[in-house]
Amino acid sequence: MAAPGFIAVGSGPAGVSAAETFRRRHPRIPVRILSADPALPYSKPPLSKEFLGGGHTNLELHSVGWFARNDIDLHLGVTVDHIDVDTQEVVTVGGARYRYWHLVLAPGSAAVPLSVPGGDSAQPLRSFSDAVALKMAARFADTAAVIGGGLVGCETAARLAGMGLSTTLVVPEPAPLCRRFGPDVGERVHKMLTDAGVRVVTSTTVIEVGSDGVTVATGERIAGEVVVAATGVRPDIRLAAEAGLATERGRVVVDAHMRTSARNVYAAGDVTLAHNVAAGRPVVAEHWRDAAQQGLVAGLTAAGTPAVWDKVPGFSATIGTFTLKYRGWGGRHDTSDLSERAGGFAVAYRAGGRVVGTLDVTANPAP
Template sequence: MTRAGKWYSGVVAAPGFIAIGSGPAGLSAAETFRDKHPHIPVRILSTDPALPYAKPPLSKEYLCGGHPNLDLHSAGWFARNRVDLVRGITVEHIDTANQHVVTAGGQIYPYWHLVIASGSVPVRLTIPGAETALSLRSFADAVALKMAVRYADSAVVIGGGLIGCEAAACLADRGIATTMVAAEAVPLQRRFGIEAGDRVAKILSDNGVRFHGNSAVTAIEDTRVLLDDGSAVDGDLVVAATGVRPDIRLAEGLNTRDGRIVVDEHMHTSVRNVYAAGDVALAVNVTAGRPVPAEHWRDAAHQGRVAGLTAAGYPAVWDIVPGFSCTIGDSVLKYRGWGAHYEHSRLVEHRNGFTVWYEAGGEIVGALTFNADEDYQRAERLLRSHAPLAS
């Protein structure tokens, strides 16, 4: 069999359920389908050579020097549950007409139901010396970074997002002189606004991280990071925390929007028997009443479960209110809401923390809290009821 002049070696497995990706969405989908159909072949195809693992601890406990159990399941679990985990394999093409996927090695895996859960890929730096910067997206990245920490006296974290804040605090906690460089005036500004960013900058400072805002990195030279104002920051270790983008290279023939695969509340794509979940999906959340991007672990796992149930023939919809936490040293920020878009924000100071309420169209669309768990719980009620914040 050929496609575009390339020889494919042939079918290597019986048809059944396939999840592309071993992250929370793909694993949850496969687990759920297997639970409902004990005898239909279930397969996970993953580019990652490691057993499925939890990613949130990589920039928290793991990098900070702890030894959390990252594995989501042992190899024995996959064997006992007859879930075929194929690691270190890249899917090159999905043939939706004939219902099979083709790998870079030419193997063909036929499917009855397919879940695309390929996650995200890092946004790469495009500056001289970028190849010397380390990233923090996979377990292999975390291992390399953790080893590099042993030999570093100073570090520069490029990017002021969630992962960058967590990683910077961990590096500083391990005795490394750490500077965070970002294009925004304050950390997390694009996502949460200037007032929240000011408070996060203070939290970073309290954890020993120097923040250098309104700066673009122009090059990395040896142990220096050069900035667009002509200055430089010393760093034996450079970490690129420059964000990610959904990996939708397999979305050919599927409806996409805003860089994601369009799915309904059941995780159906525009093609029969093909579903998408996690970072790659733009799914309808029935509680929000509109499409909402899933950007975090908990949401991806729930979408995967919905996809697995739907593929198995059971009723399921995505209806939870998305949320996540960010740990900077000993400080934990919690967010609950529908994503980045908002029209107005309102910061409320508390004795030992704060809440930022985000509004659009006359209703609450999100809340960021620090030491304000009552507001965090209240936010879910307001989000579910589409209510405004009372004065």
């Protein structure tokens, strides 16, 4: 059995950040990353942005040489079967056992399946392999149907239209992104997509996926040689739940230091319901920068360095010729104030009179 040390389960920003941070402070303790993804750790935000559109092909977080030079042992394409918090062991599906002194759970999220007839034939866009498959399929297609009006759905639809495909976005709500940002923003995003060449079909759902497109609840048949299921993600808390760690609202409960309810076990990224010091309450953060920040905190805590999660969550998205930047706590708001400005607009979201989020939308300069 390999010598015990630090283990991160997951090769996304949270797992890599935690491992990198711990290694900087403990150069001789074994550090391992176990990941079900066979690809070298990579950045996911560009998958529905530059990468799909034909650019930004270098997605690696670090090179193979960097991991070797920093003595971080990568185990890729490995599925963890279970963790034993009593013996402090991680056991893989193949039966390999790894003892740990400190363990960071950062498995991320899995795409929510499209549960309709033919839904399993729709292409997800969650991993590098998904993005490669979608990019290749789009090269030999003339039409595309994208299901889901969230950030990934909107970005993907705009990119496919920009690649020359006749693209339709099917949105179950009255407007894209309206559930997250409100109806005023939803209407503007609808126009962004239309200006980008996307046909937007709202207030309906897909009831069947066929070989040449989808059928929606209204009975309309929408052409799609390529069908993308951007139907959301679900945090992968299986390992934590089976190990008896405290969970709530489908996530792993952690404190501001990223500590779970089990000794020497931490969690970071999508799977967490984490206490944020600045917010003064538990917060769900589902985006890249937040995961990297939580991984940093987990790595510092495991290394014995005081650290808390106190950053305001945030993310950015690109839809057509516009960039959307959000900072805030998410969740519900009582009021929203939209103000127009040159080349875009801004929105302040308030709850109980307090600003809980801001959205800035700006037009990108012409290339």
